[in-house]
Amino acid sequence: MAVTIRKIASDLNLAVSTVSKALRDSHEISSETKARVFEYAAKLDYLPNPYASSLKKRRSGNIAIIVPEVSDTFFSEAINGIEEVAQRMGYHVMIYLTHEDVEQEQSIIHNLRNGRVDGILISVAAGKGEITHLEELKIPLVFFDRVREDVMATRVVTNDYESGYNAVQHLVLQGCSRIAFLAPVGSLAIISNRMKGYRQALMDNGLDTDLRYVVQCSDNDRETMMILTDLLTSVRPDAIVGSVEKVTMQAYAACQELNISIPFDVKVIGFSHLQIAALLNPSLTTITQPAYEMGRAAATALFKKLSKKGAEIENEVIEIPSVLIERGSTLRESISYKV
Amino acid sequence: MAVTIRKIASDLNLAVSTVSKALRDSHEISSETKARVFEYAAKLDYLPNPYASSLKKRRSGNIAIIVPEVSDTFFSEAINGIEEVAQRMGYHVMIYLTHEDVEQEQSIIHNLRNGRVDGILISVAAGKGEITHLEELKIPLVFFDRVREDVMATRVVTNDYESGYNAVQHLVLQGCSRIAFLAPVGSLAIISNRMKGYRQALMDNGLDTDLRYVVQCSDNDRETMMILTDLLTSVRPDAIVGSVEKVTMQAYAACQELNISIPFDVKVIGFSHLQIAALLNPSLTTITQPAYEMGRAAATALFKKLSKKGAEIENEVIEIPSVLIERGSTLRESISYKV
Numbered sequence: 001m002a003v004t005i006r007k008i009a010s011d012l013n014l015a016v017s018t019v020s021k022a023l024r025d026s027h028e029i030s031s032e033t034k035a036r037v038f039e040y041a042a043k044l045d046y047l048p049n050p051y052a053s054s055l056k057k058r059r060s061g062n063i064a065i066i067v068p069e070v071s072d073t074f075f076s077e078a079i080n081g082i083e084e085v086a087q088r089m090g091y092h093v094m095i096y097l098t099h100e101d102v103e104q105e106q107s108i109i110h111n112l113r114n115g116r117v118d119g120i121l122i123s124v125a126a127g128k129g130e131i132t133h134l135e136e137l138k139i140p141l142v143f144f145d146r147v148r149e150d151v152m153a154t155r156v157v158t159n160d161y162e163s164g165y166n167a168v169q170h171l172v173l174q175g176c177s178r179i180a181f182l183a184p185v186g187s188l189a190i191i192s193n194r195m196k197g198y199r200q201a202l203m204d205n206g207l208d209t210d211l212r213y214v215v216q217c218s219d220n221d222r223e224t225m226m227i228l229t230d231l232l233t234s235v236r237p238d239a240i241v242g243s244v245e246k247v248t249m250q251a252y253a254a255c256q257e258l259n260i261s262i263p264f265d266v267k268v269i270g271f272s273h274l275q276i277a278a279l280l281n282p283s284l285t286t287i288t289q290p291a292y293e294m295g296r297a298a299a300t301a302l303f304k305k306l307s308k309k310g311a312e313i314e315n316e317v318i319e320i321p322s323v324l325i326e327r328g329s330t331l332r333e334s335i336s337y338k339v
Numbered sequence: 340m341a342v343t344i345r346k347i348a349s350d351l352n353l354a355v356s357t358v359s360k361a362l363r364d365s366h367e368i369s370s371e372t373k374a375r376v377f378e379y380a381a382k383l384d385y386l387p388n389p390y391a392s393s394l395k396k397r398r399s400g401n402i403a404i405i406v407p408e409v410s411d412t413f414f415s416e417a418i419n420g421i422e423e424v425a426q427r428m429g430y431h432v433m434i435y436l437t438h439e440d441v442e443q444e445q446s447i448i449h450n451l452r453n454g455r456v457d458g459i460l461i462s463v464a465a466g467k468g469e470i471t472h473l474e475e476l477k478i479p480l481v482f483f484d485r486v487r488e489d490v491m492a493t494r495v496v497t498n499d500y501e502s503g504y505n506a507v508q509h510l511v512l513q514g515c516s517r518i519a520f521l522a523p524v525g526s527l528a529i530i531s532n533r534m535k536g537y538r539q540a541l542m543d544n545g546l547d548t549d550l551r552y553v554v555q556c557s558d559n560d561r562e563t564m565m566i567l568t569d570l571l572t573s574v575r576p577d578a579i580v581g582s583v584e585k586v587t588m589q590a591y592a593a594c595q596e597l598n599i600s601i602p603f604d605v606k607v608i609g610f611s612h613l614q615i616a617a618l619l620n621p622s623l624t625t626i627t628q629p630a631y632e633m634g635r636a637a638a639t640a641l642f643k644k645l646s647k648k649g650a651e652i653e654n655e656v657i658e659i660p661s662v663l664i665e666r667g668s669t670l671r672e673s674i675s676y677k678v
Contacts, residue, residue: 062433070418071614076410083436092455094401095434097422116431252618275410279591281620 003046012040059118062092063302066108066122068100068146072245073273074291075123078144081295082121089303091118100186100219102129109133119302124148126186140305144298145289149189154305156298156318158289160190163322164197167241167269167287170324172205174332176239176267180213180231182247194243194271213237217247228254232266239330242270252280267330271322282328289322342385351379398457401431402641405447405461407439407485411584412612413630414462417483420634421460428642430457439525439558441468448472458641463487465525479644483637484628488528493644495637495657497628499529502661503536506580506608506626509663511544513671515578515606519552519570521586533582533610552576556586567593571605578669581609591619606669610661621667628661 009019014033022029022037029037065082067075079095086093094117098105105125110133112120119139123146134141134151144156171179181198183191195214202209212235217224228251231237242248248270255262262268262282269285277284297318348358353372361368361376368376404421406414418434425432433456437444444464449472451459458478462485473480473490483495510518520537522530534553541548551574556563567590570576581587587609594601601607601621608624616623636657 069415070409071412071415073410076408076415079409079434080436092433092450093435094431095418096432097419111431249615249618252615256618276588276591276619279588279595279620280615280618281622283620 003041003044008037008041008044008046012036060116061090062094062117063299064094064096064108064112064117064120066096066098066105066120066124068098068123068125070095070097073275074145074245074289077273077291078123078295078298081292081297082299083295085296085299085303091303098125100126102127106130106133109137113137113139119306121298121302122146124188126184126188126191128187140302142298142302142305144294146188146190152315154298154301154315154318156294156301156320157190158294158320158322160193161197161200163271163287163324164194164241164243165201166197166324167194168198168201168205170285170326170330171239171241171267171269172201172207174239174263174267174330177207178213178235178237179207179239179241180215180235180237181241182228182243182251183214183216184244184247185217185219191243194241198241217250221250224250225254225257229258232258232260237266239267240269242268242272245270245272245274248272248284252284262329263331269324269330277325278327280329282331285327285330286325287322288325290320293320342380342383347376347380347383347385351375399455400429401433401456402638403433403435403447403451403456403459405435405437405444405459407437407462407464409434409436412614413484413584413628416612416630417462417634417637420631420636421638422634424635424638424642430642437464439464439466441466445469445472448476452476452478458645460637460641463527465523465527465530467526479641481637481641481644483633485527485529491654493637493640493654493657495633495640495659496529497633497659497661499532500536500539502610502626502663503533503580503582504540505536505663506533507537507540507544509624509665509669510578510580510606510608511540511546513578513602513606513669516546517552517574517576518546518578518580519554519574519576520580521567521582521590522553522555523583523586524556524558530582533580537580556589560589563589564593564596568597571597571599576605578606579608581607581611584609584611584613587611587623591623601668602670608663608669616664617666619668621670624666624669625664626661627664629659632659 005019006016009016018029018033019037022034023041063086065079070076070079083093096108098108102125120141121144122141123144131148131151134148141153142156143153147155147157168179179202181195183195199209215227215231217227232254240251242251248268251268255266260266269287272284272286273288273291277286297320301316301318344358345355348355357368357372358376361373362380402425404418409415409418422432435447437447441464456478459480460483461480462483470487470490473487480492481495482492486494486496507518518541520534522534538548554566554570556566571593579590581590587607590607594605599605608626611623611625612627612630613623613625616625636659640655640657
């Protein structure tokens with residue numbers, strides 16, 4: 001006979017409801033009875049059925065993380081931050097990957113609507129698409145990094161505008177004047193904010209804001225390589241701002257392929273959380289987002305919502321600043337010749 | 340009023356059990372009635388409670404992936420492979436991270452025992468510890484990459500012994516004779532197999548198998564740097580085999596720190612799935628495991644077990660070979676001077 005509440009009740013000569021309440025640590029049951037029930041249940045290695053108890057408590061004990069991919073070091077590190085908080089809170093984490101596909105994102109969220117998870121942490125896919133799947137959601141939602149500014153929810157972001165601005169300022173100080181901006185495929189608020197900062201800094205420095213310097217990469221690697229080859233050989237920027245890790249690495253690969261020297265022919269700065277940025281050829285100047293901290297902050301905001309009625313908690317915007325780490329890929333030629 | 344089976348039954352003037360059976364497409368219900376119920380349920384946007392239906396079907400629709408971390412590119416890529424199969428099968432994927440802690444792994448598996456998932460894909464933590472948590476499991480389990488050879492389960496592995504052997508053969512051809520082996524902390528079957536291949540190749544080439552060339556790194560980065568500094572400055576190998584990605588990158592960092600030139604002073608080959616291996620300084624010679632394929636194979640084996648009674652399926656060992664990709668970090672000096 002499988003160990004059930006019914007068996008425990010029968011063996012201990014108690015009512016089923018008494019055993020059930022005892023196992024849920026109800027105040028209606030005396031501590032002596034609870035002790036008897038717990039002891040006996042442990043002896044039989046009784047495991048409560050999580051779905052049966054979810055039905056009672058109306059909570060699954062799961063939260064979902066929805067991210068475009070886990071191979072980007074920003075996301076893998078943010079997941080570590082989220083996980084740290086979730087484990088401490090006794091929650092299970094379900095991770096879903098959209099691979100930048102908005103339809104896939106919609107279908108994932110559709111499948112999460114009916115109680116499988118208690119809350120969602122999301123960094124949205126880059127593709128264009130409807131946002132109704134996010135608006136109609138009836139469980140708490142927190143955005144981190146890649147937000148939709150048109151959806152009401154708590155957002156954990158970094159200072160994207162300012163970081164884009166600072167990237168250009170740094171390149172200007174290193175002697176650059178024809179500064180390109182690489183965007184990934186799709187339309188993301190974080191990218192347009194980084195680009196706004198980039199454009200403002202160009203204008204403040206009296207530099208060319210020629211649109212040919214703004215390039216959108218493809219989700220096809222070979223197409224991206226053709227786009228970058230065209231940029232590097234015809235438009236010929238003397239600096240590149242890579243707005244995400246992937247396009248920055250693609251710019252490195254294109255320069256290697258075309259025998260274009262970084263930093264002598266073109267300087268490169270990239271938004272990246274790559275731990276081995278210092279080991280690249282040349283070492284990469286990065287705008288490093290506090291990924292682990294953003295993950296922690298997003299999870300903490302979600303659990304705050306879960307602990308109270310959602311409506312009572314105001315949606316906040318939590319901004320955690322990025323850091324510019326100067327390395328070899330933006331070295332000034334005059335200095336590097338001395339090395 | 341929330342849309343429940345009860346409401347649908349009352350509105351359509353049917354018994355609750357009839358609606359319930361109709362929604363489960365039971366043969367006991369006429370197709371006319373089923374059509375009426377489906378149509379009305381769709382109109383009301385009725386969502387079945389997943390936990391209630393899990394109780395009936397005795398399956399959760401979830402599988403768990405347990406890995407040490409997601410920041411290692413092998414695991415992030417293997418997860419992509421698993422996910423591809425799971426999505427096609429209509430399963431949800433829950434990802435758990437052990438951070439190499441066997442106690443954490445035990446606690447995760449303990450919490451999964453009671454029906455939260457239908458099966459588990461695991462790459463075990465490196466720390467030492469009890470294996471009873473894996474032996475007592477009553478749901479299907481598939482190991483990938485990091486297996487426990489003492490637990491009965493299907494295992495998806497790569498040719499670790501042979502890869503360790505080939506790494507040494509490659510280094511000997513490049514003129515090396517004092518070849519070190521870097522192991523991560525803990526005791527993993529994959530590492531001891533790679534090391535056995537390394538040792539056999541040394542012996543077959545009549546080379547020194549001095550144990551001072553075999554070094555175990557720490558889980559503390561600063562300690563690892565001290566261990567590597569000692570190796571590089573006192574034992575002075577002319578080549579290093581990095582048995583996992585992390586220790587290989589730590590060897591790169593140590594050489595950079597100590598101003599030891601790769602490949603001129605020491606050649607480096609590493610087990611790694613790093614997409615940007617070619618962009619490192621110098622580009623890294625890798626033994627690249629087919630991570631995506633291993634993930635796919637592991638998930639496929641698990642679903643094969645889930646589709647039938649577990650006992651009917653024999654435990655298999657599925658081996659998918661790695662590939663040695665030669666790059667700058669093991670370049671022969673005589674050749675590189677010509678470049």
